[in-house]
Amino acid sequence: xxxPFAHLMFLPTFVLIAVALTGIGLSHAGYLxxxxxxxxxxxxxxxxxxxVLAMCYAIFPMDSVTRFHFRFFAPLFGVFVVYxxxxxxxxxxxVTRVVVLNIFESPVTIGALLAATVGLYFYIDGVWGVxxxxxxxxxxxxxxxxxxxxxxxxxxGYILIxxxxxxxxxxxxxxxxxxxxxTGGLSVGIGFGLREVLANFISGVLLLFEQSIRPADVMExxxxxxxxxxxxxxxxxVRTLDNVDLVVPNELILTxxxxxxxxxxxxxxxxxxxxxxxxxxxxxxxxALLKVAKNHPEVLEAxxxxxxxxxxxxxxxxxxxxxxxxxxxxxxxxxxxxxxxWKEFAARNIEIPFPQRDLHIRSGLPAIASPTDxxx
Numbered sequence: 001x002x003x004p005f006a007h008l009m010f011l012p013t014f015v016l017i018a019v020a021l022t023g024i025g026l027s028h029a030g031y032l033x034x035x036x037x038x039x040x041x042x043x044x045x046x047x048x049x050x051x052v053l054a055m056c057y058a059i060f061p062m063d064s065v066t067r068f069h070f071r072f073f074a075p076l077f078g079v080f081v082v083y084x085x086x087x088x089x090x091x092x093x094x095v096t097r098v099v100v101l102n103i104f105e106s107p108v109t110i111g112a113l114l115a116a117t118v119g120l121y122f123y124i125d126g127v128w129g130v131x132x133x134x135x136x137x138x139x140x141x142x143x144x145x146x147x148x149x150x151x152x153x154x155x156x157g158y159i160l161i162x163x164x165x166x167x168x169x170x171x172x173x174x175x176x177x178x179x180x181x182x183t184g185g186l187s188v189g190i191g192f193g194l195r196e197v198l199a200n201f202i203s204g205v206l207l208l209f210e211q212s213i214r215p216a217d218v219m220e221x222x223x224x225x226x227x228x229x230x231x232x233x234x235x236x237x238v239r240t241l242d243n244v245d246l247v248v249p250n251e252l253i254l255t256x257x258x259x260x261x262x263x264x265x266x267x268x269x270x271x272x273x274x275x276x277x278x279x280x281x282x283x284x285x286x287x288a289l290l291k292v293a294k295n296h297p298e299v300l301e302a303x304x305x306x307x308x309x310x311x312x313x314x315x316x317x318x319x320x321x322x323x324x325x326x327x328x329x330x331x332x333x334x335x336x337x338x339x340x341x342w343k344e345f346a347a348r349n350i351e352i353p354f355p356q357r358d359l360h361i362r363s364g365l366p367a368i369a370s371p372t373d374x375x376x
Contacts, residue, residue, distance in 0.1 A: 008054040016043040042084055049077050072125045108172055116168040123164045131157045151208030154233050203250035204233040218327040220259035261327035268327045272337055275316030277351040289321045292340045298333050300324040315355045
């Protein structure tokens with residue numbers, strides 16, 4: 001990761017040195033360099049900003065850092081540049097005290113409005129950024145339970161965000177009467193509109209702390225086998241065996257019966273049904289099925305494969321081969337076992353019959369004349 005570090009540091013370092021040397025030259029020549037001094041200050045912040053980014057790219061995965069690069073660090077640096085430019089023209093502290101509107105007779109200044117919008121944006125994004133970094137460092141260097149850690153960080157993040165929103169309300173200057181009037185008017189509408197969201201939120205908290213499902217678990221939802229990718233506070237992201245991503249509301253998982261194949265381990269028992277003709281030797285069939293199971297490399301030795309003589313069917317003797325396999329590989333392994341059973345039965349001349357029906361003609365029906373009968 002030396003190349004990204006050098007790429008991020010080269011340009012600001014070069015520009016800073018060039019501008020600093022230009023300012024020194026102008027100062028020795030007797031020219032005013034106030035603007036260059038401000039530019040140097042911006043360049044120093046730019047250099048520090050790029051250095052922090054380079055260190056993050058060197059320590060953390062690139063996809064994680066890219067998100068903070070363009071959603072937190074780059075906008076924050078942009079706000080600083082705007083602040084410096086405005087401060088060159090006028091006094092920023094005076095601008096922030098200008099009242100732009102009144103809410104229920106409570107004056108709102110530009111500074112309060114910026115704090116409630118731009119400030120709240122950086123606060124919320126910073127909370128989730130610190131939460132994600134804490135999760136990555138803790139799971140990498142400690143043996144903490146990832147599910148419990150994610151649950152605690154997620155719940156803690158929402159608590160901090162709620163505190164931040166209340167703080168921003170106080171910064172704007174709204175009194176308790178105003179807040180009560182606003183929340184009282186909106187509570188009924190928000191309650192009906194966000195009922196499903198709140199239900200999913202509470203369900204997500206319960207699922208995170210109960211650890212009933214975890215990332216990489218194999219489950220069956222609505223009759224389809226899926227793998228859990230990410231358990232969130234509102235929804236759970238799962239992936240089907242066909243590599244299709246699904247977003248499942250947490251309330252659906254909490255309030256319905258969900259079949260888990262990997263709650264304790266990843267192994268499940270799979271039944272392979274096969275029928276043979278009535279002329280087959282049942283001991284030979286049993287031996288053939290066990291041989292197939294033992295020859296497959298992904299069939300577990302313990303618990304050992306088992307053969308069940310299931311029933312005397314209408315057209316066949318019905319057997320079941322029970323094998324323990326990885327839940328994620330259930331379909332391809334089952335298919336491979338059927339191929340092997342077909343070949344093994346063919347080698348032993350064991351017939352797999354197709355359904356047959358006997359037709360019985362009832363007596364008393366009139367005979368049908370054949371073409372050779374003498375009609376005259």
